[in-house]
Amino acid sequence: MSAADRILAAVQAIGPGQVRSYAQVAAAAGLPGRARQVARVLAGSEGRLPWHRVVRADGRIAFAPGSAQAAEQAAALQAEGVVVVNGRVGRAWRPAPALDAWLWQQPDRPPI
């Protein structure tokens, strides 16, 4: 199983309403510290993949603010009940440092 396959599997494993950071996906794929490789794989992936559930470590959507892709991802997340404010998941007032840990702990969906 290639690294790319493990990354794809890790993304598939993210359930509806859940959100993970690139680094978390990399770690889950057995590739700690290789968040950028996750980004590469997603950029080149074609099929149905819950790519919209992967965001940056600070909760921001990775695509450029205002871009069509950023809008698409935000819409897909909100359709699953994830709160997205100003291109960022979760409560806007949640401190970035606590967010990463928070992403791990959400078995279902974030509190409003």
Added chain:
DNA sequence: ACCTTGACAGCGA
């Protein structure tokens, strides 16, 4: 083989 590019991250200022 060398250089540049990323859907990134952690840390200090």
Added chain:
DNA sequence: TTCGCTGCCAAGG
């Protein structure tokens, strides 16, 4: 919180 800088590593030129 944002900015800058460093570390990271696979791809493509």
